[in-house]
Amino acid sequence: MIPAHVPDEPPLTYDDSFDVPVLFRNGPARKPRRQWRTAVHKPWAGSGGFPATDGWYVSTTTWREIIKAAVEVGRDVTPHLQNQPRYAHGELVARVSPLYAYLGMHDVQPQYPVRGTKGRRLTLNPVYAYGTERSAKNAAAYRLGMTMTEWACRSLLGLDQTEHLELGGPISALHSTFKDPKVRLPDLWGRHQAEGRYWLIEAKGGDVGLSALRKGWAQLAAGSKILSSYAHRIVLVGASVRPGDDLFLTIDHYRHAGQSPLTPAGFDLGDEPGVGPGNLEDRLGDSDDALIGAARAQMLTYLALRSAPASQLRTVPVPADRASRQRRTGLTTPLEDDDLTHAMRAEARRAAPRTERHTLRARIRSMGLDDFLTCRIPGTEVRLGMSRKLFAACERLREEDLAIAQRTPGLRAEDQSPDVQELSDEAQEEQRLTQRRIFREQQEEARPWLRPRLRDAYERGVTSDWSDLLRRPQEPELDLESDEGLLEAATPETYLAVSRYGLPPART
Secondary structure, eight states: OOOTTSOOOOOOOOOOEEEEEEEEESSOOOOOSSHHHHSOOEEOOOOSSOOSSOEEEEEEEEHHHHHHHHHHOSOOOGGGGSSOTTHHHHHHHHHHHHHHHHEEEEEOOOSSOOTTOOSEEEEEOHHHHHHOOHHHHHHHHHHHHHHHHHIIIIIITOOOOOEEGGGOOSSGGGGGGGOOTTSOOOSEEEEETTTTEEEEEEEEEESOOHHHHHHHHHHHHHHHHHTTTBOEEEEEEEEEOOTTSBOEEEEEEEEEOOBOOOOOTTOOOOSSOOSSTTOGGGGTTTOHHHHHHHHHHTHHHHHHHHHSOGGGEEEEEEESOGGGGOSOBTTBEESTTOHHHHHHHHHHHHHGGGSOHHHHHHHHHHTTEEEEEEEEOTTSSEEEEEOHHHHHHHHHHHHHHHHHHHHSTTOSGGGSOGGGGGSOHHHHHHHHHHHHHHHHHHHHHTHHHHHHHHHHHHHHHTTOOHHHHHTOSSOOEEOOSOOTTEEEEEOSSEEEEEEGGGSOOBOO
């Protein structure tokens, strides 16, 4: 049982900002003992890249940034959900729920306080410490490791969208060398636009010790040999936490010299670098390939929105000027302190009683507001959403993916032999992995004619009604009420909100 001195109290209500200690090193070493509390930390400057010197830093972030990382990282399961989009809700629950189930937050008084930090850190809650079996802890550690690695690489260090390495490596010329299922390779890869390098990334989570880090470093070394002639960086992120301790990260890294990363023929991410760290959405206006990447990254959310019952869908007003969301905490702009959003929403609320319902949306658009489609993910306190333009692009991408499956023999489940069920689990997994790789290769081959089709859908989306995009007779309800219990955030084309009352409970 949980010891009697641990009080049975309801979760507290507080702001969702907290601090994450981060140790940068040039290779695996023993776990620092309590240094995340006693070391002199430098404040994180938000440079969108690696710091000039290794050592201890502390970064302040939000629960919304962590949830965004959890939703977007890992294996792309959307090809399997094309015919059953409602299961996207279940996948989102699987990615988010372990964080809510096992993490807590507590106040700290560091020996050397850093100006501007919040004095709150993540920790494990009593349920994890006293009542969780080992297999569940292992699953939670995997999800924590992947989530915090995604957050560190993208929100902290400015990496563009990550991809799971099981589908092949950074460029088509190297795909085949990353495909051997017997070779232990890193989890993720990405390309850092500002640094001009590929990144190979391995994630570890839980009570991460030197043995686990060495195994991760060996996986990175195997991938590094494949990329040996190209400029790249290997990054090993350990999200370390155990009962009674704060969550902290170790980031072991090494930069390899070599020729510049290859750009596939006709592949373009725009002439200008991203305004914020690692966000393809900043370049959607001038890059068709950034649009394809952003749509693929949001397909899980799109499928959840597409399949949600009408009663669960809402639209929320957000300033249409995307530049207003370049004042960020990582990838997102928190809206509770955004004066522009508050002022425009207040104006819309004043106009609502005097405006016919069927013309209210047009009136709101004339005020400079866009309405993003949102829904709460059942079983969580998370609400996800996106703009008309991105929704329309995702819709077209899904149509193209379905066409690929139809014209590619062996991709559909109904094309599989009944003998598949008799194979070992390992053989079935290898077969599924092969099918996913074929699907991804077909997607890349379709890129030249996909560009203009997604661009056309994206541009037409801005003038489309939600009833047309959803192919439903009624528009979703427009939510103009101010919900003090909701913490909202937005990117140029997406929306994310969490409930203040559903945040990880404080440890007492």
